[in-house]
Amino acid sequence: MAGELAKKQSDQMVRVARLEELPEGVPVSVEAEGWFIGLVRFGDQVFAFLDECTHMEVPLTEGEASPDLVITCSAHGAKFDLRTGKVLSMPATEPLTVFPVRVEDGEVWVKLPE
Numbered sequence: 001m002a003g004e005l006a007k008k009q010s011d012q013m014v015r016v017a018r019l020e021e022l023p024e025g026v027p028v029s030v031e032a033e034g035w036f037i038g039l040v041r042f043g044d045q046v047f048a049f050l051d052e053c054t055h056m057e058v059p060l061t062e063g064e065a066s067p068d069l070v071i072t073c074s075a076h077g078a079k080f081d082l083r084t085g086k087v088l089s090m091p092a093t094e095p096l097t098v099f100p101v102r103v104e105d106g107e108v109w110v111k112l113p114e
């Protein structure tokens with residue numbers, strides 16, 4: 001158990017939520033290690049991203065996610081691919097920072113930058 005914990009700490013995975021706490025397709029904001037992280041669950045898949053639109057830093061979790069894995073900013077309508085962070089629609093031009101996610105035993109882990 002201690003070994004497993006050490007492994008998770010060493011690869012910077014941080015537990016941010018339980019899967020059952022995340023409503024289907026509804027963006028949720030969590031804070032971990034000083035990062036504001038947006039989470040969206042579709043089925044057993046969870047997507048994590050920096051909760052800040054690259055246009056004018058509005059929290060993206062105030063927007064809407066769609067099952068084609070796109071999140072739309074509530075402020076001016078920029079769209080991002082939840083898998084890659086790629087900009088799909090202006091006015092944003094810079095990609096969204098996305099974080100790797102692991103779901104294990106109903107817990108959601110996110111890999112944060114070092």
Ligand code: FES
Binds near residue numbers: 090091
């Ligand atoms: S702040 Fe998100 S589109 Fe402008």
